[in-house]
Structure formats: C-alpha cells, structure tokens
Amino acid sequence: MIIAIPLENGQLSEHFGHCSSFALVQTDASNAITERRDHEAPPHQPGAFPAWLAEQGVNLLICGSMGPRAQTLLTENGIEVVMGAPVDTPENLIAAHFQGTLEKRASTCHH
DSSP, X not given: OEEEEEEETTEEOSBGGGOSEEEEEEEOTTOOEEEEEEXXXXXXXXXXXXXXXXXXXXXXXXXXXXXXXXXXXXXXXXXXEXXXXXXXXXXXXXXXXXXXXXXXXXXXXXO
C-alpha cells in the first residue's frame, strides 16, 4: 500500500491544497513502513494533486482539511481519503491510522 500525506515543514499540512510536498509511504502486509519518499507538490491547479497522486500509485491519503471537489476527484481515482487528521509526522499518523486511534476533526475547507 502507498499512503500519501500532504506536508508543510515535515508534518501534516492543515490544508491539502496548500501543501509544499507529499510524503509517499510504502507499507507491507503487516502495515509496517518499508519506505518513505518525499516529493515536491506539483503546481497547484484544479485537479492536479489527485491526478498526480493516482499516477504515483497512492491507495490512501491521510489529510487535514480538504474541499469536497478534491475529495471527489481522489475517490474517482481510487484513492481512499481519511480527513481531519491532526498535525503530526507521517509515521505517527500512519501508526495511529492502523491502530484505529487516529483522532479526526471536521474539515474546514469548503472549496
């Protein structure tokens, strides 16, 4: 599985569309992290992030806030979206997700 996390200063970016980079994290069948690659975010244009993430083979996106259109585009590209995650490192967020302890809050983005 490849999990994407939008980043700002090495931690989860609170707003998906304004991140500076993405952590792409590979996990194995036991949910252990096997590889992490950080990539600069593509230029911000409508629909660019979902298409780029799909090209990277992403299966799951853990994010903070995101508008409904981005969520729809990600889902249409076969990417599961977990929204409302707190600011933290990719490793901590992934561990909490797989342990079922990831605290989620409502998305504040409506565009």
